[in-house]
Amino acid sequence: MNEYDKLKAHVQKRLSITEDELIEFCNAFKIVKVKKRQFIVQPEFVAKNRFYVVQGTFRAYVIGDEGQEHTIQFAISDWWISDYNSYIFQQPASMFIVALEDSVILQISHEAESALKQQRHVFETFFRILAEGTAAYMARRVITNLTKTAEQRYEIFLERYPDIVTKVPQYALASFLGMTTEYLSKLRNRRVSSKT
Amino acid sequence: MNEYDKLKAHVQKRLSITEDELIEFCNAFKIVKVKKRQFIVQPEFVAKNRFYVVQGTFRAYVIGDEGQEHTIQFAISDWWISDYNSYIFQQPASMFIVALEDSVILQISHEAESALKQQRHVFETFFRILAEGTAAYMARRVITNLTKTAEQRYEIFLERYPDIVTKVPQYALASFLGMTTEYLSKLRNRRVSSKT
DNA sequence: AACTGGATTAAGAAAAAAGGTTGAACCAGA
DNA sequence: TCTGGTTCAACCTTTTTTCTTAATCCAGTT
Numbered sequence: 493m494n495e496y497d498k499l500k501a502h503v504q505k506r507l508s509i510t511e512d513e514l515i516e517f518c519n520a521f522k523i524v525k526v527k528k529r530q531f532i533v534q535p536e537f538v539a540k541n542r543f544y545v546v547q548g549t550f551r552a553y554v555i556g557d558e559g560q561e562h563t564i565q566f567a568i569s570d571w572w573i574s575d576y577n578s579y580i581f582q583q584p585a586s587m588f589i590v591a592l593e594d595s596v597i598l599q600i601s602h603e604a605e606s607a608l609k610q611q612r613h614v615f616e617t618f619f620r621i622l623a624e625g626t627a628a629y630m631a632r633r634v635i636t637n638l639t640k641t642a643e644q645r646y647e648i649f650l651e652r653y654p655d656i657v658t659k660v661p662q663y664a665l666a667s668f669l670g671m672t673t674e675y676l677s678k679l680r681n682r683r684v685s686s687k688t
Numbered sequence: 689m690n691e692y693d694k695l696k697a698h699v700q701k702r703l704s705i706t707e708d709e710l711i712e713f714c715n716a717f718k719i720v721k722v723k724k725r726q727f728i729v730q731p732e733f734v735a736k737n738r739f740y741v742v743q744g745t746f747r748a749y750v751i752g753d754e755g756q757e758h759t760i761q762f763a764i765s766d767w768w769i770s771d772y773n774s775y776i777f778q779q780p781a782s783m784f785i786v787a788l789e790d791s792v793i794l795q796i797s798h799e800a801e802s803a804l805k806q807q808r809h810v811f812e813t814f815f816r817i818l819a820e821g822t823a824a825y826m827a828r829r830v831i832t833n834l835t836k837t838a839e840q841r842y843e844i845f846l847e848r849y850p851d852i853v854t855k856v857p858q859y860a861l862a863s864f865l866g867m868t869t870e871y872l873s874k875l876r877n878r879r880v881s882s883k884t
Numbered sequence: 885a886a887c888t889g890g891a892t893t894a895a896g897a898a899a900a901a902a903g904g905t906t907g908a909a910c911c912a913g914a
Numbered sequence: 915t916c917t918g919g920t921t922c923a924a925c926c927t928t929t930t931t932t933c934t935t936a937a938t939c940c941a942g943t944t
Contacts, residue, residue, distance in 0.1 A: 537733050
């Protein structure tokens, strides 16, 4: 199974599409290998691409006024990531997106994506589905962040994204869940000891 | 002494200018904080700004055909840096410029600089002086690189820029001087032991 | 043919940074 | 006055980065 097969499977799972269309779709993507700690999006620079993670782990974060890092999103294998405010409107980014380990991604440029969307109805549909998913996900995040306690947020995340928990460093997860790394460390210990 | 004072002093040292003009000049610059490893210029993107280093250390380098990094320039406190081929002609850059430590810079955009130059004779003069300095410096570099041995290049650098030597990692200095890091390591030891 | 200035390769040591834990003190809101 | 949480500081462990050393090689001199 090569890089494109994964993307194909991903697309097919979401809508009905012919083999030819799939190939056309994949041709718009470029395989890129990135090393751990390498940035694929940086503030000030326009995010020219949208990324599909074939292998590896990424973290998107912004830097607050006092220099604190706030993790906005993670992405592991089979996820999409970019600074959408930058990508969609082609404005300078405000995020960093960095590889947490050596990774392989498929990237599509903004122009290529626009072309696809115009070319065929299915492509338009696919990106719509993608956008709706992202919107819904972000909405859920906002809600959980406002309504749940730190511990609950951790629990929920743990249940929903067990794969991610094992792959990202704890400070990144803490800043994603909106708590300090010390507190997350304590939460974890509390759970472990209460289990045994 | 704030960020702008440093720039003011820098300008005043080079030409005679009124306080009002200085303020006008400084207003064209924006304070930016960058973290270690953050890029301020990247290949493919047009370098929109010229940077004055208030605090910190930067390294400009290109990647050769076999993936080797060649350091083109360093910049420490009170130095200017950019990819000038990109900045001056507003073409896509070929360099990376990266912070070697957490730093503070003042950046001016190409448009703002053009405006300044048109506005007043002194500003035009200042940027001319800057450009002449850079040109002369680059010419010296080319000459030393062609005419001196690796050891001499190191000696010359050591004498001329002792502050830089202590601040940049040795592999970066080696690639600046056009030798391997192993060889630079030997050179250093040779000197140390011959001194004692 | 032998010497010199330097590159290449590989292995290890040393230093620095990243990541994680712990405990004490504190603070804001129910 | 609890509870859920932060802040700060110290400390430990692990990983990464940087530097050093040594052996071997190589291309131009002499």
